[in-house]
Amino acid sequence: MPTAPRLFEPIALRGLSVRNRAWLAAMCQYSCEARDGMPGDWHLVHLGARAQGGFGLIITEASAVAPEGRISPQDAGIWNDEQAGAWARIVDFVHGQGAAIGVQLAHAGRKASTYRPFAGEPTGTVPAAEGGWQSVGPSTVAYPGLAEPAELDAAGIAEVVAAFAAGARRAMRAGFDTVEIHAAHGYLLHQFLSPLSNRRADAYGGDLAGRSRLIFEVIAAVREAVGDDVPVLVRISASEWVDGGFGIDEAVELSVLMQEAGVDLVDVSSGGNVPADIPVGPGYQVPLAGEIAAAGAAVGAVGLITSPQQAETLLVTGEADVVLLARAALREPSWPQRAAHELGLGWRAAPYPPQYTRGAW
Numbered sequence: 001m002p003t004a005p006r007l008f009e010p011i012a013l014r015g016l017s018v019r020n021r022a023w024l025a026a027m028c029q030y031s032c033e034a035r036d037g038m039p040g041d042w043h044l045v046h047l048g049a050r051a052q053g054g055f056g057l058i059i060t061e062a063s064a065v066a067p068e069g070r071i072s073p074q075d076a077g078i079w080n081d082e083q084a085g086a087w088a089r090i091v092d093f094v095h096g097q098g099a100a101i102g103v104q105l106a107h108a109g110r111k112a113s114t115y116r117p118f119a120g121e122p123t124g125t126v127p128a129a130e131g132g133w134q135s136v137g138p139s140t141v142a143y144p145g146l147a148e149p150a151e152l153d154a155a156g157i158a159e160v161v162a163a164f165a166a167g168a169r170r171a172m173r174a175g176f177d178t179v180e181i182h183a184a185h186g187y188l189l190h191q192f193l194s195p196l197s198n199r200r201a202d203a204y205g206g207d208l209a210g211r212s213r214l215i216f217e218v219i220a221a222v223r224e225a226v227g228d229d230v231p232v233l234v235r236i237s238a239s240e241w242v243d244g245g246f247g248i249d250e251a252v253e254l255s256v257l258m259q260e261a262g263v264d265l266v267d268v269s270s271g272g273n274v275p276a277d278i279p280v281g282p283g284y285q286v287p288l289a290g291e292i293a294a295a296g297a298a299v300g301a302v303g304l305i306t307s308p309q310q311a312e313t314l315l316v317t318g319e320a321d322v323v324l325l326a327r328a329a330l331r332e333p334s335w336p337q338r339a340a341h342e343l344g345l346g347w348r349a350a351p352y353p354p355q356y357t358r359g360a361w
Helices: 041-052 081-096 154-174 188-193 213-226 248-260 286-294 308-316 327-331 335-342 354-359
Strands: 011-013 016-018 022-024 057-064 100-106 178-183 232-237 265-269 299-302 322-325
Touching: 022 335, 041 057, 041 081, 057 081, 057 178, 081 100, 081 154, 100 154, 154 178, 154 213, 178 188, 178 213, 188 213, 188 232, 213 232, 213 248, 232 248, 248 265, 248 286, 265 286, 286 299, 286 308, 308 322, 308 335, 322 327
Parallel strands: 022 057, 022 322, 057 100, 100 178, 178 232, 232 265, 265 299, 299 322
Antiparallel strands: 011 016
């Protein structure tokens, strides 16, 4: 009997079994039009379609753990119980399609209170008169083109940790299978990790041990909130693509320590904290994931992974344990079903809802 493609082998993380290794990456939708952080019909259809399309794990967009942690006023949130209840409807539908679902817990830090990146809309920081707010960060170092953040003091840092834990508890009540801590793309936890944005002289700055102190406090609080059986994922930017920034050597060290601290998989991305010339191309971030995998951490690879054979190859070679699709999934919600066909998996074993088998490849 032929062996199933690696892409369609289940993967177990703690108490969760995911049906395949083609996962939907978190992608901001900026579509909470009432500016209340409440996910609605757009989010149900967007995420539900990818669950119908065969993805193994659906990861929500960055969902703010506090109102001031939103990137834009239209971001989704999980800072109150009403939002958790709205997420529960989406979680139930995704589960009904055979997929697992995780929420990405996020805080934008100094990149908060910005206009959403839609055509025809302004750019930069949203002023208070238009519903904007004061951003915060590890230091009073602004992202180019945005307003200067306020430096978090000890009480503010403790509030951030508590907000991540509270978001994780709400996620469990909403029925999510896992949580992903967002520590990438220049948002708050990444800002603390990077010497380019973290100029602190206290216990949260300086060497990697200091700069990573906040993320380990968040990991510990989230792990306690979700319990021992729920996987905890962390997304990191493994390179800032500039000299003097957070880079792959520190990323490898961090990833090993995170695994020891109870993180089950590192979702390896890059960039976002400072402007940089990034060598974008097919699979351009896969070598970063490969280095972290070689150090013994379980990893997900993301970044212009578009073809089924490309995804299968990086899994077979051990450069990653799962692949996460973003832009390709926007173009093609049922990418896993086509991938199954191209990799030789018969339609009866492919991830089709019964209603869609007549349209099988």
